[in-house]
Amino acid sequence: MIEFFQPYYTYFLAVHIVFVISWMAGLFYILSLFIYHTEANEKPEPEKGILKQQFIKMEATLWKIIAAPAMVITVLAGVSMLTLNPALLQLDWMLVKLGFVVGLLIYHFVCQNIVKQLKNDQFKLSSFQLRLWRELATIFMIAIVFIVILKNALNWIYGLIGIMGVALVIMIAVKLYKNYRLKK
Numbered sequence: 801m802i803e804f805f806q807p808y809y810t811y812f813l814a815v816h817i818v819f820v821i822s823w824m825a826g827l828f829y830i831l832s833l834f835i836y837h838t839e840a841n842e843k844p845e846p847e848k849g850i851l852k853q854q855f856i857k858m859e860a861t862l863w864k865i866i867a868a869p870a871m872v873i874t875v876l877a878g879v880s881m882l883t884l885n886p887a888l889l890q891l892d893w894m895l896v897k898l899g900f901v902v903g904l905l906i907y908h909f910v911c912q913n914i915v916k917q918l919k920n921d922q923f924k925l926s927s928f929q930l931r932l933w934r935e936l937a938t939i940f941m942i943a944i945v946f947i948v949i950l951k952n953a954l955n956w957i958y959g960l961i962g963i964m965g966v967a968l969v970i971m972i973a974v975k976l977y978k979n980y981r982l983k984k
Contacts, residue, residue: 809884816877819870823908824941826867830911831934832857832865835927837918852921859915871908897944904940928978935970942966 840851878901881888887895917923921959925933943963
């Protein structure tokens with residue numbers, strides 16, 4: 801670790817954690833807005849038009865003020881920590897974590913594209929498909945947290961099986977919720 805900046809490492813870590821939480825909150829909420837926005841298409845006019853315009857405004861605000869800035873600060877704080885402690889890049893668990901982070905960044909930019917598509921009334925996924933898409937962020941979050949906390953103690957095979965198990969449970973829960981909603 802660079803000695804001069806060593807006392808600041810924990811500050812970067814704190815900033816990183818705070819903005820990871822903000823970023824994940826933004827991703828989870830934006831997907832809920834996407835779902836409600838998509839479901840607004842099933843409403844009669846003028847309700848449909850009013851709701852869609854409100855969701856477009858909410859999505860843009862959430863994206864520009866919370867999700868995108870939180871992602872940028874999360875990445876900058878993470879890069880700062882890696883710069884201060886480059887030995888982290890030699891640890892297997894960090895490389896696996898960074899792989900999941902790259903996946904989460906791709907997820908983020910796909911969501912950014914969905915914001916634009918919904919604004920232009922070009923998006924065609926159903927609310928059910930969006931519910932499944934929302935759970936992918938949950939899987940990324942769980943994987944990253946477990947990797948960071950367990951580090952070398954994590955048995956990669958059991959960890960992979962566990963993540964796939966969580967994904968299966970989430971998908972079943974989404975399907976059950978869909979069936980419950982259809983019965984109402």
